[in-house]
């Protein structure tokens with residue numbers, strides 16, 4: 001396919017590279033505004049690697065705006081609290097109630113879900129829309145900005161014409177490589193050991209309707225139920241200084257447990273359950289000042305991959321998606337009224353302007369979240385006296401203060417609510 005008629009003076013589709021949560025959400029948001037979309041995914045099938053996903057109120061706001069919020073909430077667990085415990089002493093150091101006042105304050109609850117359920121809700125909604133074409137086994141290799149749009153180059157040597165190109169192709173983004181040439185994503189010096197634990201094997205005293213987060217010197221552990229409590233998502237993050245390793249490899253329990261010699265028994269009881277772990281290097285991107293090159297832009301991890309310490313990467317990809325589609329709608333409307341961008345421009349001027357607006361609106365917030373996530377390394381993984389200071393800081397905070405500190409992150413952004 002090289003042409004796709006979409007009306008509004010646009011003769012070629014917007015091509016999205018990557019069918020993860022960000023790419024699918026963007027396809028949906030654009031198609032709901034009558035922009036024709038062709039989404040290219042390199043994998044043979046659409047799907048999500050990994051297990052659990054925390055879906056913060058700001059992510060739910062976007063899912064609501066995309067019309068899939070109810071389905072996401074239905075399949076998710078709406079958590080009762082966020083609990084932080086010290087892995088050295090076992091004491092609870094923070095407990096934020098996610099009660100009615102939390103929900104009212106942010107306009108949504110905090111949920112935990114299976115990744116595939118959130119991804120699946122977006123995929124199903126995309127499949128139902130005639131403006132979206134989804135194509136698998138299609139790896140985007142590069143692009144050429146042209147007078148009328150973008151020539152998208154595929155790894156199999158073929159090319160297609162697009163009105164615009166959105167690189168939602170994740171942390172190893174090929175579009176970013178060409179646009180910014182800033183090298184491969186940096187390992188942040190930490191590994192994560194992940195596993196799923198069937199509910200029947202999960203110690204009963206650890207089966208709670210909330211994520212339990214244990215923090216200790218150079219490491220943290222989190223677990224929470226997913227899929228109607230049929231299984232628990234488990235992750236143990238360890239700061240090793242190691243920045244390079246296989247993208248994903250199997251690890252024996254003994255290897256993972258060796259990082260927690262001085263920890264209290266409670267979290268280790270859970271950690272001893274899995275017969276094997278998957279080990280990943282945690283990667284991130286340095287914030288950059290530019291995500292656009294004419295009618296080409298970046299979205300989600302391709303633009304601002306971050307460490308998972310505040311569980312916001314997918315939430316930021318969702319916010320990007322909606323913001324980008326609204327910017328495109330806004331610019332199209334302005335151009336229609338001013339008589340600009342009539343048929344023949346191929347939408348090029350429209351997307352140049354829309355992507356610049358999207359970048360202007362999104363870059364400061366995404367960068368703030370990226371930096372805040374990495375700053376959590378200091379708090380979560382504190383050692384020695386810094387650990388005691390961290391516990392003291394949290395102990396002195398009221399529920400009202402804890403909530404106030406989260407307002408900037410969880411409250412809906414204006415490009416979500418309009």
Ligand SMILES: Cc1cc2nc3c(=O)[nH]c(=O)nc-3n(C[C@H](O)[C@H](O)[C@H](O)COP(=O)(O)OP(=O)(O)OC[C@H]3O[C@@H](n4cnc5c(N)ncnc54)[C@H](O)[C@@H]3O)c2cc1C
Pocket residue numbers: 017018019020021022023040041042043052053054055059138139140141168169170171172173174192235299300301302308311312313314315316317
């Ligand atoms: C351990 C861990 C825990 C996390 N927990 C949370 C959490 O609780 N909450 C949260 O909000 N975020 C969390 N995140 C972050 C979140 O997973 C990511 O930020 C999010 O998945 C990014 O979505 P994306 O669509 O931008 O990229 P991806 O999900 O990486 O999707 C990119 C897609 O593009 C495809 N692709 C790649 N290259 C090409 C190409 N050249 N051509 C075509 N297709 C291509 C890939 O196959 C993939 O399908 C976590 C991350 C990690 C590592």
